[in-house]
Amino acid sequence: MSEAVKETWSPVGHEYTAELGRLKEMVGACMQCGTCTASCPNGFAMDVTPRVMWRMVQFGMLDEIYASHTYWMCSACYTCTLRCPRGLPLTSSMASLKRLAMLSGKGKKDGAFYKAFMENVEAHGRVQEVGMMSNYFFKRMDNPALPFQFIPLGMKMMGKGKMHMPGGGQGAILRPMFEKARELEGLS
Ligand code: SF4
Numbered sequence: 001m002s003e004a005v006k007e008t009w010s011p012v013g014h015e016y017t018a019e020l021g022r023l024k025e026m027v028g029a030c031m032q033c034g035t036c037t038a039s040c041p042n043g044f045a046m047d048v049t050p051r052v053m054w055r056m057v058q059f060g061m062l063d064e065i066y067a068s069h070t071y072w073m074c075s076a077c078y079t080c081t082l083r084c085p086r087g088l089p090l091t092s093s094m095a096s097l098k099r100l101a102m103l104s105g106k107g108k109k110d111g112a113f114y115k116a117f118m119e120n121v122e123a124h125g126r127v128q129e130v131g132m133m134s135n136y137f138f139k140r141m142d143n144p145a146l147p148f149q150f151i152p153l154g155m156k157m158m159g160k161g162k163m164h165m166p167g168g169g170q171g172a173i174l175r176p177m178f179e180k181a182r183e184l185e186g187l188s
C-alpha cells in the first residue's frame with residue numbers, strides 16, 4: 001500500500017468504497033423501462049421512484065441519493081427483483097443504499113427506525129412495538145417532539161390490540177441468524 005493510500009485508508013472508508021462499487025455493478029445494466037417503479041407497493045411513499053434512483057446511482061449523484069428516503073421505504077418484498085426484465089438484484093440494491101447511507105454518516109436519522117426495528121427483532125424474535133419505539137426515540141433525541149407525533153397512532157394500535165408489550169415474544173431465537181448474516185457481510 002502506498003504512503004498516500006495508507007494516509008486515507010480506513011476500514012469504514014474501504015467498506016464504503018467497496019459497497020458503492022457493488023451497487024453500481026448491480027444496477028449498471030438498468031435500461032430505464034420503469035417496471036420496478038410500476039410494481040413497487042411502497043412507491044406511493046417514496047420521494048424518488050426506484051427507476052430514477054437507479055439512474056442517480058449510474059450518474060453518481062450521491063448528494064441527491066442521501067437526501068432521499070426512498071430506500072428506507074423499501075420493505076424487501078422482492079416484486080421489483082422478480083419483474084425486472086434485465087434480472088437485476090433490485091432488492092439487494094435497496095439494501096445496499098441503506099448500508100451506504102449509514103456508512104456515509106448521512107442516513108442516521110432515517111436509519112434510526114430501521115436499526116431500532118432490527119435490534120428489537122434480534123432481541124425478541126418478533127417486533128415488540130413499545131420497546132422498539134422507545135429505542136427509536138432514544139436514537140432520535142435530536143428531535144424531542146418526535147414521541148408526541150406518534151401518540152395518536154399508538155392509541156389507535158392499542159385500541160385494536162396491536163401493541164405488543166415487552167416480555168413476550170420468543171426471546172433471542174433469531175440471534176444466530178443475525179450473527180451469521182453479520183459474519184457473511186464481514187461485520188462481526
Ligand atoms: S425494471 Fe429493471 S431495467 Fe426496468 S427500470 Fe427497473 S431496474 Fe431498470
Ligand code: SF4
Pocket residue numbers: 036039040041042043050073074075076077078079080081090091094
Ligand atoms: S423490494 Fe422494495 S423497491 Fe422493490 S418492489 Fe418491494 S418495496 Fe419496492
